[in-house]
Amino acid sequence: MPRLSRRRFLELLGQAGTLSALSLVLPPLARAADKPGAKASARVVIVGGGFGGATCAKYLRRFAPDIHVTLIERDTRFITCPFSNTVLGGLNDMDYISHDYSGLQEHYGIEVVHDSVTEVDAAAKRVSLTNGGKQQYDALVVSPGIDFRWDAIAGYDEKTAESVPHAWKAGTQTETLRRQLEAMPDGGVVIIAPPGNPFRCPPGPYERASMIAYYLKTTKPRSKLLILDAKDKFSKQPLFVQGWEALYPGMIEWIGGSDWGGIGRLDAANRTLYSTFDTPHKADVINLIPPQKAGAIAHAAGLVNADGWCPVDQRTFESTLHKDVYVIGDASVAGQMPKSGFAANSQGKVCAAALAAKFHAIDMPEPSYVNTCYSLVGPEYGISVAGVYRLVDGEIKSVEKSGGVSPIDADRQFRQTEARYAVGWYQSIVSDSFG
Numbered sequence: 361m362p363r364l365s366r367r368r369f370l371e372l373l374g375q376a377g378t379l380s381a382l383s384l385v386l387p388p389l390a391r392a393a394d395k396p397g398a399k400a401s402a403r404v405v406i407v408g409g410g411f412g413g414a415t416c417a418k419y420l421r422r423f424a425p426d427i428h429v430t431l432i433e434r435d436t437r438f439i440t441c442p443f444s445n446t447v448l449g450g451l452n453d454m455d456y457i458s459h460d461y462s463g464l465q466e467h468y469g470i471e472v473v474h475d476s477v478t479e480v481d482a483a484a485k486r487v488s489l490t491n492g493g494k495q496q497y498d499a500l501v502v503s504p505g506i507d508f509r510w511d512a513i514a515g516y517d518e519k520t521a522e523s524v525p526h527a528w529k530a531g532t533q534t535e536t537l538r539r540q541l542e543a544m545p546d547g548g549v550v551i552i553a554p555p556g557n558p559f560r561c562p563p564g565p566y567e568r569a570s571m572i573a574y575y576l577k578t579t580k581p582r583s584k585l586l587i588l589d590a591k592d593k594f595s596k597q598p599l600f601v602q603g604w605e606a607l608y609p610g611m612i613e614w615i616g617g618s619d620w621g622g623i624g625r626l627d628a629a630n631r632t633l634y635s636t637f638d639t640p641h642k643a644d645v646i647n648l649i650p651p652q653k654a655g656a657i658a659h660a661a662g663l664v665n666a667d668g669w670c671p672v673d674q675r676t677f678e679s680t681l682h683k684d685v686y687v688i689g690d691a692s693v694a695g696q697m698p699k700s701g702f703a704a705n706s707q708g709k710v711c712a713a714a715l716a717a718k719f720h721a722i723d724m725p726e727p728s729y730v731n732t733c734y735s736l737v738g739p740e741y742g743i744s745v746a747g748v749y750r751l752v753d754g755e756i757k758s759v760e761k762s763g764g765v766s767p768i769d770a771d772r773q774f775r776q777t778e779a780r781y782a783v784g785w786y787q788s789i790v791s792d793s794f795g
C-alpha cells in the first residue's frame with residue numbers, strides 16, 4: 361500500500377466535504393502509531409446506519425483502515441426517505457428505496473451490529489444495547505436522525521400516527537399512506553400538513569404534494585390536495601408553484617400559517633384538522649408531519665440543547681456537551697446546512713476526516729461542506745437546489761454565489777433533464793453511502 365505524505369493526506373482531508381459531490385476514491389492512510397498522540401488501533405462506534413452514520417463508517421475506513429469501526433443500526437435494511445415520495449406517486453416500489461449493509465461489511469471491513477443503543481456512558485466511553493451487550497469506544501459518532509414532538513399537536517401521538525401517517529420516516533408509514541391514497545374515492549380530499557422550521561428535508565412536503573398530485577391526476581382526477589402549512593413560505597416555492605400550475609392546474613392549494621392559523625388539534629376519528637382558530641378541515645387522507653427533534657438516543661445521552669437538537673463544534677462535529685462523542689446528520693446543529701441526506705453524507709465525511717486526523721495526531725484542515733437536493737414535481741419535471749458551505753467564525757455558512765436553485769424561466773427540456781439528474785443523484789448517493 362502506498363504511504364501518503366502528510367501534505368497529500370491533509371489535501372485529501374480538506375477535500376472531504378467536496379468529496380460528497382465528486383465521489384473520489386481515497387487511498388488508505390498509512391499507519392501512524394509511531395507519532396506522539398496517535399492511536400492507530402482506535403475503536404470508533406457509530407450509532408445509526410442512515411446517510412450520516414453509514415457514510416462516516418465507510419469514509420473512516422477509507423481514510424484510516426487501521427481504525428476499527430463498529431456500526432450499530434437497529435434495522436437490517438435501510439429504507440430511504442429520499443425517493444419515498446415516488447413510491448407514494450406510484451413511480452417506484454419499496455424495494456427500490458430499500459438497501460442492506462452487505463457492501464459496508466464486505467468491501468470496507470465494517471463490523472455491523474443490528475441492535476438498538478439504549479444508553480451512552482460518556483464517562484466510561486461505553487454504549488449499551490437492548491440485547492444486554494456493551495461496546496467500548498475511543499470515539500462515538502451518533503447519527504440517529506429525527507424523532508417527533510408528540511406533545512406538540514393535541515390529538516396526535518405515536519398510536520394515532522398508525523392511522524394518520526406522517527410518513528416522515530420511510531417504511532411502514534410510507535406503505536400506510538400509499539394504501540390510504542389508493543383507497544380514497546375520486547373527488548376526495550388529501551391534506552398535507554408540514555411543520556415549522558427546522559425539520560428534516562425542507563422541500564420534502566412539497567415534492568410529496570407533487571407526487572401525490574401526479575397519482576391523483578392519473579387515477580382520481582377530480583380529487584383535491586390541500587397543503588395546510590405551519591409556515592408562510594417554503595423551499596423552492598416559486599419553482600414548485602410554477603410546476604403545479606403547469607402539471608396539476610387547480611388541483612393543489614397551499615395555505616400559509618398566517619392565513620389558516622396553523623394546526624390547533626387533530627380529530628383523528630373524524631379525519632379533521634382544526635386550526636388554532638378552531639376552523640375545521642376535513643379530508644379523506646391526512647398526512648400530518650409533526651414538529652421534530654433529534655433522535656431519542658441523543659436525548660437519552662444528554663447531547664441536546666433546550667431546542668432538542670445537538671450542538672457541535674461545526675468543524676469536527678464533536679459534541680460541545682460530551683467529549684469524544686460526535687453528532688452528525690439531522691440531529692446536529694450544523695449552521696446553515698439543511699437537514700438533508702446529502703448534508704448528512706457530507707458531514708459524515710468531514711467527521712470521518714476529523715477522526716482520522718485525531719487518531720493519527722494530525723491537525724484537522726479547514727473542511728468544506730456541500731448539499732444538493734433534487735425534487736420531482738412530475739416524473740419528467742425536476743427542480744434542484746445546491747449549496748457549498750465553509751466555516752466562518754466557527755459556524756457553517758453558505759458560500760455566496762456557490763449554489764442556487766434551478767432557473768425559474770427554464771423550458772420543459774431543462775426540467776426533464778433535471779428529473780433525470782434526480783434519478784442519477786439518488787443512485788449515486790445510495791452507492792456513496794452504502795455501497
Ligand SMILES: Cc1cc2nc3c(=O)[nH]c(=O)nc-3n(C[C@H](O)[C@H](O)[C@H](O)COP(=O)(O)OP(=O)(O)OC[C@H]3O[C@@H](n4cnc5c(N)ncnc54)[C@H](O)[C@@H]3O)c2cc1C
Pocket residue numbers: 407408409410411412413432433434435438440441442443444445475476477478503504505506527528529560561564565568655656657688689690691699700701702703704732733734
Ligand atoms: C419524504 C422525504 C424525502 C426526502 N428527500 C430527500 C432528498 O431528496 N434528498 C436529501 O438529501 N434528503 C432527503 N430527505 C432527508 C433525509 O432523509 C434525511 O435528512 C437523512 O436521512 C438524515 O440522515 P441521518 O443519518 O441524520 O438520519 P437517518 O438517515 O434517518 O438515519 C438514522 C438511522 O439511525 C438509526 N437509529 C436511530 N436510533 C438508533 C439507536 N438508538 N440504535 C440504533 N440505531 C438507531 C435509525 O434506524 C436510522 O437507520 C428526505 C426526507 C423525507 C422525510
